[in-house]
Amino acid sequence: MNFADSxxxxxxxxxxxxxxxxxxxxxxxCLINTCAIRDNAEQRVRHRVxxxxxxxxxxxxxxxxxxxxxxxxxxxxxxxxxxEEDNVSxxxxxxxxxxxxxxxxxxxxxxxxxxxxxxxxETYADIEPVRLASNGISAYISIMxxxxxxxxxxxxxxxxxxxxxxxxxxxxxxxxxxxxxxYREVTLLGQNVNSYRWSTDAxxxxxxxxxxxxxxxxxxxxxxxxxxxxxxxxxxxxxEVMAASHNICRCIHLPVQSGSDRMLxxxxxxxxxxxxxxxxxxxxxxxxxxxxTTDVIAGFCGETEDDHRATLDLFRRVRYDYAYMxxxxxxxxxxxxxxxxxxxxxAEKTRRLNEIIALQGEIALENNRRELGREYEVLxxxxxxxxxxxxFGRNSQNKVLVFDRCDALPGTYRTVRVESCxxxxxxxxxxx
Ligand code: 5AD
Ligand code: SF4
Numbered sequence: 367m368n369f370a371d372s373x374x375x376x377x378x379x380x381x382x383x384x385x386x387x388x389x390x391x392x393x394x395x396c397l398i399n400t401c402a403i404r405d406n407a408e409q410r411v412r413h414r415v416x417x418x419x420x421x422x423x424x425x426x427x428x429x430x431x432x433x434x435x436x437x438x439x440x441x442x443x444x445x446x447x448x449x450e451e452d453n454v455s456x457x458x459x460x461x462x463x464x465x466x467x468x469x470x471x472x473x474x475x476x477x478x479x480x481x482x483x484x485x486x487x488e489t490y491a492d493i494e495p496v497r498l499a500s501n502g503i504s505a506y507i508s509i510m511x512x513x514x515x516x517x518x519x520x521x522x523x524x525x526x527x528x529x530x531x532x533x534x535x536x537x538x539x540x541x542x543x544x545x546x547x548x549y550r551e552v553t554l555l556g557q558n559v560n561s562y563r564w565s566t567d568a569x570x571x572x573x574x575x576x577x578x579x580x581x582x583x584x585x586x587x588x589x590x591x592x593x594x595x596x597x598x599x600x601x602x603x604x605x606e607v608m609a610a611s612h613n614i615c616r617c618i619h620l621p622v623q624s625g626s627d628r629m630l631x632x633x634x635x636x637x638x639x640x641x642x643x644x645x646x647x648x649x650x651x652x653x654x655x656x657x658x659t660t661d662v663i664a665g666f667c668g669e670t671e672d673d674h675r676a677t678l679d680l681f682r683r684v685r686y687d688y689a690y691m692x693x694x695x696x697x698x699x700x701x702x703x704x705x706x707x708x709x710x711x712x713a714e715k716t717r718r719l720n721e722i723i724a725l726q727g728e729i730a731l732e733n734n735r736r737e738l739g740r741e742y743e744v745l746x747x748x749x750x751x752x753x754x755x756x757x758f759g760r761n762s763q764n765k766v767l768v769f770d771r772c773d774a775l776p777g778t779y780r781t782v783r784v785e786s787c788x789x790x791x792x793x794x795x796x797x798x
Contacts, residue, residue, distance in 0.1 A: 402525050489532040503777045518633050555593060578590065588613060609652045664693050674721075737787060745777075
């Protein structure tokens with residue numbers, strides 16, 4: 367989401383005459399787009415801000431590097447952040463990016479500046495993002511902003527404001543212009559894409575499955591992905607649309623957070639384990655080859671050993687292809703911080719998290735072993751991160767396939783047969 371937001375910021379500042387530079391050395395401003403979801407995300411930002419102090423110190427007077435903090439951490443801490451980190455010149459929240467040219471002008475006049483107003487309507491729908499650090503093949507498209515699910519542990523509703531959807535025509539136009547520029551994969555982004563909804567008096571309501579179909583119809587060779595789905599809103603209509611479109615990826619990110627009904631209730635997730643498993647069954651019924659990935663939190667308030675075991679059991683039942691696994695991190699201002707005790711000792715959170723990580727590692731490896739001998743159509747992305755003599759791409763399930771360097775061009779579809787694997791990667795050979 368921040369990646370997509372930075373591309374909106376790049377566009378707004380580009381129109382105001384600013385240019386993105388490759389190296390910090392030539393820069394007048396350094397803008398850090400931030401996440402506030404867990405304390406360690408914020409600590410990493412603070413560390414970065416401290417490191418930049420050295421760069422600022424090396425610059426002569428009048429040639430200063432000004433630092434701005436954007437995004438959720440700016441929204442959460444507001445001008446307090448500039449008091450705590452005195453080398454930061456401005457803060458700008460996620461709904462205020464249109465004001466950045468004025469903020470930068472103010473900073474150039476030697477003032478500090480803060481803009482953290484949230485909006486109920488801002489979607490940056492009319493802004494064509496500039497693609498930053500792009501491979502020219504995959505791009506993110508933000509289709510909605512904000513969240514009002516108020517999961518009790520989560521700071522996002524406070525830092526990103528009310529949920530609002532973007533005009534579907536602007537989404538389709540953005541995807542089409544990416545396709546025409548050679549891109550072959552778009553990922554539609556929202557905190558809870560399944561509650562995407564757009565209605566005007568003139569036209570019927572467009573919901574997420576409708577939008578997905580509209581984007582997929584641009585061209586059969588445009589791969590369409592999306593994230594994130596809240597289990598409470600995952601509809602059969604969505605699964606039907608996915609199953610009917612070859613170019614919509616066979617992968618669903620379905621954060622579970624916990625495998626215990628008691629925890630899910632305390633987390634205000636609004637579904638039960640039985641509901642979640644029914645949705646998993648529905649996915650597999652419609653698309654037996656669909657990969658499912660998740661997010662999980664270890665050591666939330668009051669989590670017992672039994673609750674933790676229930677999470678491990680759920681992991682064994684669903685057999686996720688990938689999971690993002692976290693220790694609970696208390697966030698100021700959330701319902702949990704105000705009303706519940708963060709009572710699981712850190713060492714215990716770590717132990718539980720490590721158990722989940724170890725189990726998921728085994729499951730991912732077992733899942734991948736079942737792929738041996740299968741052939742997949744792969745969108746080639748480029749050189750493997752590990753070795754210059756190999757290329758990589760991803761299949762419809764979003765799994766990475768690595769194969770020997772050959773004439774396969776980035777941005778083309780090729781067929782790869784899986785010959786070996788690790789827990790994270792399938793290794794294969796081109797067979798077309
Ligand atoms: N502590 C730990 N993990 C969290 N997440 C959200 N808030 C917290 C928190 N306070 C996780 C959830 C969510 C993912 C994006 O981050 O698993 O799905
Ligand atoms: Fe946070 Fe819950 Fe919204 Fe996800 S759905 S952003 S976890 S409040």
